[in-house]
Amino acid sequence: MNRLATISRPLAVAARAQAARSAFAARSAVQIRNYSADHHEETYEHFTERFVKFFDNVDDLFELQRGLNNAFGYDLVPAPSVVEAALKAARRVNDYPTAVRIFEGVKVKTGSDALYKQYLEELAPIKKELGIETKEELGL
Incomplete structure (x- = not known):
């Protein structure tokens, strides 16, 4: 070569x-x-509708936690109807700690005590119905 x-x-x-x-x-x-x-751009109303539907169909803890990670991962505060559906799903799968953590997520996402208090006021009936307390109410 x-x-x-x-x-x-x-x-x-x-x-x-x-x-x-x-x-x-x-x-x-x-x-x-x-x-x-x-x-495509998703409107806030479509986002709310999508997650309410999702949480209405949740039947196990893994799906609930996955949905919460997705819902709280956006740069917005989920609507009270989404939080209500998530709370119902948490109680349906019998996971009280996750229900309490949902309120912690709302507190972090709102960023202000005034807005967090408005959420608590709006969600007070569902809190009472499901027997859920916030971290502060539990003394933690």
């Missing part, structure tokens, strides 16, 4: 590898564009 062939062969392999990487990058870029093309 001549010396020129041994030098050009690794260069040809490197060129093919670079071409394959470029082709993969091009396909990946197109694929990302396709995923983001279907993005």
Whole structure:
């Protein structure tokens, strides 16, 4: 084998590898564009309706906790109807600590004592009906 062939062969392999990487990058870029093309804005009302439906159908603790992580993961405070549905789901799966934690999540998401108190006032009937107390009421 001549010396020129041994030098050009690794260069040809490197060129093919670079071409394959470029082709993969091009396909990946197109694929990302396709995923983001279907993005739509969700209204607060649709968000509320979606999570109320979700919590109405929850039948185990894992699903409840997954739904709470999703609902509280957005940059907004869930509507009282969502919190009410989540509280009912927590009691339905017989998990009192999660019900108490829901109020902690609301307190963190509201960011102000005044707004948190408004939520507590609006949710007072469901709290009484389900026998749920907040962390503060439990003395913790």
